[in-house]
Amino acid sequence: MEQILILLGSIVMIGSIIWWFFAKPVDDAVDAISDGKLQTINITVSGGYSPNRIVLRQGVPAKLIFTRQDASSCFEEVVLPDFGVKAKLPVDIDYEINIQPDTAGNYHYTCGMHMFSGEIIVK
Ligand SMILES: [Cu+2]
Structure with a gap:
């Protein structure tokens, strides 16, 4: 009985690891706000990067404003x-x-340890 539980537990754990790395649903990409000379976007850092996917216009200087609310060293x-x-x-x-x-x-x-990441789409 115990072995079955351990086996089931392992399967759930492996499944969630695979999900986390390969099948995590992607967020909708958020456009930076541009005045034609500069584009700006705010990214909140709290348990991840939000928005997680941003869209920048090619050729326009971009200012990414990171607000780190998460004090964990991961996001340092x-x-x-x-x-x-x-x-x-x-x-x-x-x-x-x-x-x-x-x-x-x-x-x-990514964060310094490559555990969390965000995407920048330039188009
Ligand atoms: Cu990290």
């Missing part, structure tokens, strides 16, 4: 490898990251 750092950015986010203070999205494509950013 945010890394945007495609834009050469690695920054420490202060807690409860807006932190601006400026990038130049010149090339269309889908880019990912």
Whole structure:
């Protein structure tokens, strides 16, 4: 009996790990607000990045304003490898990251440990 429970528990655990990494539903992408010269978007950091997927217009300088509400060390750092950015986010203070999205494509950013990620869609 105990073995069956352990087996069932393992199956549920493996299932949820697979779901987390491969089948997690994707959020709708949110457009940055642009005045033609600058586009801005706020990203709240709390148990993840919200909105999790953002859309930037190609060629317009972008200001990503990260507000870290989550004090867990996981979110201390945010890394945007495609834009050469690695920054420490202060807690409860807006932190601006400026990038130049010149090339269309889908880019990912992560926490310092690659556990949480967000997507930047440039088009
Ligand atoms: Cu992390």
